[in-house]
Amino acid sequence: MSYHIVSIDAPSCSLSCKDGQLTCRTDEGIKSLPIEDVAAIVITSFSASIHSKLLLEAAKHGVGLVICENFKPASLVLPANRSTDTLLTRAQIQIKAQTRERLWRKTIDAKCHNQLTLACELASEDRRLEKLALLAKGRGKTKEAETARLFWRIYADNVAETDDFRRGRQEGGPNPLLNFGYAILLSTVLQNLFAVGIDPTFGIGHATREHSTPLAYDLMEPFRPCVDARVAQWIRENPKEDMTWEVDKAFKKWVTGFPLEKVDYFDLTLDVRGVIEGVIRSFRKALVSGQTGDYKPWTRTTTKWAG
Known part of the structure; x- marks a missing residue:
């Protein structure tokens, strides 16, 4: 069950997903986490680049992205291929x-x-x-x-x-x-x-x-x-x-x-x-x-x- 809420707050970073791993690259190094263990990603970084592959993989795994401005939510990116009734x-x-x-x-x-x-x-x-x-x-x-x-x-x-x-x-x-x-x-x-x-x-x-x-x-x-x-x-x-x-x-x-x-x-x-x-x-x-x-x-x- 996914449960991690990942906070991205580095001044500048690059977010991607490869082989099922959410990867964040910053000046301090590289950190990764299985995308299947992620519940949501909160991006408060002032300058973040997001690879399209991450958006696709996040959608597949039901992961929501909260993109913030001054730490306040400005955009919610949610999966489109969800269950409907x-x-x-x-x-x-x-x-x-x-x-x-x-x-x-x-x-x-x-x-x-x-x-x-x-x-x-x-x-x-x-x-x-x-x-x-x-x-x-x-x-x-x-x-x-x-x-x-x-x-x-x-x-x-x-x-x-x-x-x-x-x-x-x-x-x-x-x-x-x-x-x-x-x-x-x-x-x-x-x-x-x-x-x-x-x-x-x-x-x-x-x-x-x-x-x-x-x-x-x-x-x-x-x-x-x-x-x-x-x-x-x-x-x-x-x-x-x-x-x-x-x-x-x-x-x-x-x-x-x-x-x-x-x-x-x-x-x-x-x-x-x-x-x-x-x-x-x-x-x-x-x-x-x-x-x-x-x-x-x-x-x-x-x-x-x-x-």
Whole structure:
């Protein structure tokens, strides 16, 4: 089973594939890895040349390429020869509004629950946890936004340790670390969506935009706290007085390991990547059957957060 998420960050490099080996040539030398062991390739290099042979071999092995600019995903290169299912595609297109709403509600409930459990572990004595619990367990229309707002305040006070931290793609502080971690998560979700034949352009919550993959952003929501926990641990072990953390080689190596962390999923203990696959398969089943009960989003139970 492929599991390596390969990060290419050398200032200048050449990527190719020969005899089943992913090969990266830089000024420092040559490194290689069996392409069949690769789950995704994240390219943050400022100047990388990619041989067409690599693109073909990556497609054959179901490997996704995430090409970044300033460490933010700018392009996703995914296999075209993936499994497809007419029944599944039709189910995605014809999904009822009520069914879509229920699927999204289950997704958000799981995300809010996971944010709550992480906040409790990061700041067990914080007086705001009681309010956060009420929000996370509530049914209001603004539940996700209100829960996230309070979660990030607690996160800022106990992780970033600053009063002016704001979660956003263009913001500073821990945000570059979070953004890179979410890019890894997104690539993992996308690969699994394509692997089971689900078209990620048909979302249930995020707005559909040109050239977007809203379903991937939808289904990654409950797993975001996995990244948040990983980043929290990094920050606590690598404090910065000026609150400016860089996405350097050490951090990349650290954060790309989170898909292999063990978590509970019903009666099983699996790595995060395996749970993502299980969740997506359950989502596929719900689409085909039209029964939202078949969808089993991940909620954190007894497993200790890495952070």
